[in-house]
Amino acid sequence: MAFDKMELRDIEVWDGNFAAAQALRQSQVDVVAAYPITPSTPIVEGYAKFTSDGYVEGEFVMVESEHAAMSACIGAAAAGGRVATATSSQGFALMVETLYQASGMRLPIVLNVVNRALAAPLNVNGDHSDMYLGRDSGWIQLDAYCPQDAYDLNFVAFRVSEDHDVRLPCMVHQDGFMTSHTAQGVHTLTDDKAYGFVGDFKPMNDMLDFEHPVTHGVQTEEDWHFEHKARQHNDLMTKVMPKIQAAFDDFEKLSGRKYNIVEKYDMDDADVCVVCLGTSVETAREVATEMRAEGIKAGVVGIRVIRPFPFLEIAEALKGVKAIAALDRSSPNGTVGMLFNEIAGSLFNTDTKAMLSGYVYGLGGRDLTKAHLVALFKELQANIDAGKVTTPLQQFIGVRGPKLAYL
Amino acid sequence: MAKKGWDEFEIGAMLRTFDGKIDDIAGTRQEDREYSQNSSYTASVADWRLIKPVFNKDYCIDCQFCWIYCPDVSIISRDKKLIGVDMDHCKGCGICVEVCPTNPKSLLMFPEQADEETEIANWPKKDEEEA
Ligand code: SF4
Ligand code: SF4
Numbered sequence: 001m002a003f004d005k006m007e008l009r010d011i012e013v014w015d016g017n018f019a020a021a022q023a024l025r026q027s028q029v030d031v032v033a034a035y036p037i038t039p040s041t042p043i044v045e046g047y048a049k050f051t052s053d054g055y056v057e058g059e060f061v062m063v064e065s066e067h068a069a070m071s072a073c074i075g076a077a078a079a080g081g082r083v084a085t086a087t088s089s090q091g092f093a094l095m096v097e098t099l100y101q102a103s104g105m106r107l108p109i110v111l112n113v114v115n116r117a118l119a120a121p122l123n124v125n126g127d128h129s130d131m132y133l134g135r136d137s138g139w140i141q142l143d144a145y146c147p148q149d150a151y152d153l154n155f156v157a158f159r160v161s162e163d164h165d166v167r168l169p170c171m172v173h174q175d176g177f178m179t180s181h182t183a184q185g186v187h188t189l190t191d192d193k194a195y196g197f198v199g200d201f202k203p204m205n206d207m208l209d210f211e212h213p214v215t216h217g218v219q220t221e222e223d224w225h226f227e228h229k230a231r232q233h234n235d236l237m238t239k240v241m242p243k244i245q246a247a248f249d250d251f252e253k254l255s256g257r258k259y260n261i262v263e264k265y266d267m268d269d270a271d272v273c274v275v276c277l278g279t280s281v282e283t284a285r286e287v288a289t290e291m292r293a294e295g296i297k298a299g300v301v302g303i304r305v306i307r308p309f310p311f312l313e314i315a316e317a318l319k320g321v322k323a324i325a326a327l328d329r330s331s332p333n334g335t336v337g338m339l340f341n342e343i344a345g346s347l348f349n350t351d352t353k354a355m356l357s358g359y360v361y362g363l364g365g366r367d368l369t370k371a372h373l374v375a376l377f378k379e380l381q382a383n384i385d386a387g388k389v390t391t392p393l394q395q396f397i398g399v400r401g402p403k404l405a406y407l
Numbered sequence: 408m409a410k411k412g413w414d415e416f417e418i419g420a421m422l423r424t425f426d427g428k429i430d431d432i433a434g435t436r437q438e439d440r441e442y443s444q445n446s447s448y449t450a451s452v453a454d455w456r457l458i459k460p461v462f463n464k465d466y467c468i469d470c471q472f473c474w475i476y477c478p479d480v481s482i483i484s485r486d487k488k489l490i491g492v493d494m495d496h497c498k499g500c501g502i503c504v505e506v507c508p509t510n511p512k513s514l515l516m517f518p519e520q521a522d523e524e525t526e527i528a529n530w531p532k533k534d535e536e537e538a
Pocket of ligand 2: 466489506
C-alpha cells in the first residue's frame with residue numbers, strides 16, 4: 001500500500017474530534033468532502049493533514065457548503081468508494097436535504113455529527129437538537145459518550161453501514177465541546193487491527209463499473225416511491241440491530257471493549273431510572289451510585305443506537321422499574337421530548353406500567369450538574385412513595401426564571 | 408405485467424438500464440433495447456407538457472445539438488439524422504429549441520394542442536442580422 005503506517009501508543013491523549021479523525025485514517029477513507037463548522041472542524045482538518053502527510057491514500061475535497069459536502073460524498077459513494085465527513089448544527093441542517101438522498105440511494109456514508117444547538121439564537125455549544133433533526137432521514141445513528149466511544153464507534157459505523165445487507169449511511173454522534181474538545185486517555189488499535197476490523201471496501205452497483213451501467217437517484221412517483229421507502233424502513237427495523245450487535249461482539253473480541261445497543265447501569269433491581277444520551281450518561285451513572293448509598297435504588301439507561309430506535313431492548317431494560325425519567329437535550333418546541341415519546345411507545349403494550357416523566361435540559365450547552373440529577377432521582381422516588389405521579393409530565397431543568405412545566 | 412412488491416426489486420431506487428446484455432449500446436436502436444421493468448422508459452411524462460417542440464426538417468443541419476442537450480433523451484436520431492421527438496418522454500422544457508443554431512430555428516415550441524402541419528406551413532422566416 002502506498003501510504004505510511006502510524007505508530008500509536010496503547011493509550012493516547014485525544015479529544016473526541018482527534019479520535020474520530022484517527023478512526024477515519026485507520027479506516028482508509030477514499031473520499032472526505034467537507035466544509036468546516038464548529039465544533040466538528042478538527043475532524044476533517046485531522047483527516048486532511050493525515051492525507052497530505054501521506055498517511056491516507058484518499059482524496060480531501062473542499063466544497064462551498066455542507067450541502068455540497070454531502071452531495072460530493074453521495075457522488076463518491078455512488079461511484080464506489082469508502083466515504084465519510086463531519087458536521088454540526090447549522091451545517092447539519094443544511095445537509096438534511098441530501099441526507100435523504102444518501103439513505104434513499106442506499107449509500108454507505110459515515111457522518112460524524114458533533115452535536116450542537118440550532119440557531120436562533122446563535123450558539124456554538126452542545127445540545128441534541130441537530131441529532132434529533134436527522135432522526136427520520138433513514139440513517140443509522142450511533143451515540144458516543146466520550147472520546148473513546150467516538151473512536152470505536154466509527155469502526156462499527158463503517159462495518160455496519162457497508163454491509164451489503166444493510167447499505168445504509170451511519171452517523172456517529174458526540175457532544176459538542178464536552179466530548180469533541182475534551183482530551184482523555186483513549187485506548188488505541190494498531191493500524192492493521194483497525195483496518196482489519198473495518199475490512200476492504202466492497203463496492204455495490206458502483207457507477208465506475210462501466211460493464212454494468214446503472215442509474216442512481218431515479219424518479220419513481222406514486223408508482224414505486226412507497227415501495228422503496230417501505231423497503232428502507234423494513235431493513236432499518238429488521239436488519240440493522242443484529243448487524244450492530246454482531247459488530248459490537250466482534251469489536252469486543254478485538255479490543256476488549258464492550259458496547260451494547262442499550263447501556264444498562266445498575267438496572268438489575270432499580271426502582272427509579274434515568275434514560276439519556278451522550279455525556280449525561282456518565283454523570284447520571286455517578287449520581288445513581290451516590291443515590292444507592294442514600295437508599296434510593298437508582299439506575300441509568302444510556303441509549304447507544306438512536307436509529308433504528310431500540311424499542312425491544314428499551315422495554316427489556318426498563319422491566320420492573322417503577323419510575324422513569326426521560327431526559328431530552330433538545331428543544332421539543334410544541335410537544336414532549338423525543339425520548340419521552342419513544343420510551344412511552346416502547347412500554348405501551350408491555351407489562352411495565354412505570355410512571356414516566358419527561359425532562360428538558362442542557363439546551364445550548366447549559367450544564368447538567370450532579371445536583372440537578374440528585375433532585376431528579378428524589379422526585380422520581382417521591383412519585384413512587386406517593387403511589388402516583390405528583391409532578392408534571394414535562395419539566396425543564398436549570399432554566400432561569402419561574403419554574404417551567406407543562407401537562 | 409404484474410407489478411413487483413417492495414421486497415422484489417433491488418435496493419437504492421437504482422435501475423439497471425437493461426435486463427438483457429447489450430454489447431453495443433450506441434449501435435442498438437432505442438426501441439430494440441431491453442429496458443428493465445421499472446425503468447422510466449415505460450413511464451410517460453407527456454402529461455407534464457404544456458408546450459411541445461415541433462421539428463421542421465427543412466432547416467435542420469443535423470448538428471445533433473438538440474439530441475445531446477435534451478435532458479430526457481427524447482430527440483430521436485438515426486445515423487446522425489434527426490428524425491423527430493419522442494412525445495412519450497418529452498416534458499416540454501424547450502432546451503432543444505434554445506440550443507438549435509439554425510436560422511430560422513428547426514425546432515420551435517408551440518402550445519400542446521397546436522396542429523403540427525399548420526405550424527410547419529407557417530414556419531417563421533429567416534431573421535435578418537442587425538447591421
Ligand atoms: S422540449 Fe425538452 S424534453 Fe422535449 S425534446 Fe426538447 S429538450 Fe427534450
Ligand atoms: S439543434 Fe436544430 S439543427 Fe441541430 S440537429 Fe437539432 S433540430 Fe437540427
